[in-house]
Amino acid sequence: MFPTPCYILNEKDFRKNLTLIRSVAEQADVQIILAFKAFALWSVFPIVKEYITHSTASSLYEAKLAVEQMGNKAHTYAPAYSDKEFDQIASLSSHITFNSLNQFQRFYPKAKKYNISCGLRINPQYSEVTTDLYNPCAVGSRLGVTAQQLSTQLPEGIEGLHFHTLCESKSYDLEKTLTVVEEKMGHLFSQIKWLNMGGGHLLTHKEYDIEHLITVLKRFKAKYPYLHIILEPGSAFAWQAGCLHSTVLDIVDNDGIKTAMLDVSFACHMPDCLEMPYKPTIRGAYEPTKGKPTYRMGGNSCLSGDFYGDWSFDKPLKVGDTIIFEDMLHYTTVKTTMFNGVTHPSIVLLTKNNKLKLLKEFCYEDYKSRMS
């Protein structure tokens, strides 16, 4: 057992996801690339590269990581590019998608010099996502160009279209989205070479209908054989492939509510639990049950709302017990903060040979170096 706090990536589960993703790409004859925004543990990119070769970047740093650690130029999309960074981004990208016609017009001359395949993000104003925080098609969304803003002819230099409208979605959501995209923008397809269907395809979820996804993609490809199809999921790569281990440091009982005080923080180390919000699964715990020892989990930052509850356990918790939060890799590991200077969880790999390998340990200098 590694000292907590630590994130543990399970290589066997990770490879299972990668195997499935590669097999979908092969069967449907599409390109699937990794969205770094969801998963960027570059120490394991050598494993990723056994299955897929490319990645999508949403910033200069992610584009740098693509070239440096994946060994390939990025498919880049950012909501807005700056004059200061564009040249560097262009030198690190094979494809660049622009969020608006203004941005495309501004940077196309430079992109042309770097031989970039340029694309435009479209907003079909249709999404099955119900949480507004994750809905790129909410009314007034800043993301992508709507059909009304496009004429029948795309500007010269646009070779691709990109839409991202899904979030932890099913193949049936993609199917419905494609119908709308075709209805609204299908007349533009003959003018482009590639179509990027974004992320949000949770194809490694146990209930995801893989055969249906392949059918939908094949049908689409048969209709538009000249289009290179790209999917750029993130979560699906690390879905259920790792967890966050923590230790109970204290148990506080106030107003009849028992809180297990942990050496991890929801605010710093599991931010989506508070943002989305969603209740994570704790190994061996279950929904509050009468007669069972029941606790809130308390984070170790000073934010009053840094807690989540409740869970019941078979036995009362005690100081020193391990609490394991399941499925805590995708987005979590890239979104962490060092708020309060709380000790940052190490990153550990549980190898396919069942050995624990430390990938990264954080220290005071990591905290200090982010400020001056």
Ligand SMILES: Cc1ncc(COP(=O)(O)O)c(C=O)c1O
């Ligand atoms: C443009 C774009 N592509 C890909 C993704 C990855 O999505 P997911 O991790 O849900 O598969 C996102 C997520 O926000 C995104 O905004």
